[in-house]
Amino acid sequence: MARVPFKICPCCQEVWQTRDDFLEDMHLQLNGYKADFAKLEYGLFFFTHQKEGCYSTMALEVADFLDLHRGTVCEHNRDYDENCPRSCREKRKLEARQDVCECAFAREVCDLVKLRRNKKHVANSQADD
Template sequence: MRVPFKICPCCQEIWQTRDDFLADLHLQLNGYKADFAKLEYGLFFFTHQKEGCHSTLALELADFLDLHRGTVCDQNRDYDEKCPRSCREKRKLESRHDLCECAFARELCDLFRQRRKRAHG
């Protein structure tokens, strides 16, 4: 028996695969929290907007690393005076084209939106 990708802690809905999860119209990406010590431990926050549920699910960035096709910068600009510090504000999900080690997480947010659109026309 295969372990499902994710189970909702509130309503127990099961997403067998990551693709099922990312295509679900009841899931809304609403945040990202960077982990500056270990980037792969950063968290994406999804709200399950199914009637009677509305639970928030936190998934580690590590669950999605293989979806990123670009390069990951090895420079953290969080303390650079020119850095907009988007990674410190979990609801700022727009893409950033800065050279920063956290920029690829924003690119993943765009990828999530694109996959959802493709899955539902």
């Protein structure tokens, strides 16, 4: 039985068999998050395939990355709170926030993805030396 790949680039058809393959590909850049306030796991992370001749942006559901989050998910949505910075409404704001809000876990996942990529980049640089 053939295994279904984690993701296929819609433009160049590159295949990532596993999520680890996808997250470790140095040609992919996490560049956005769009919250789904009704169902958080249906929110979207946006990755751009920065490979010569491609540069396609792909949307992947937050559900594909939920297990990277190690803490609890807050049940309080601050989106309508007057003190909320509304970062979740700005697709390109990926920084983790200290706010107690149900969307904070997605920012943590963004940080984990970026940290993982940075570790891979450092490992690759050391191997080249």
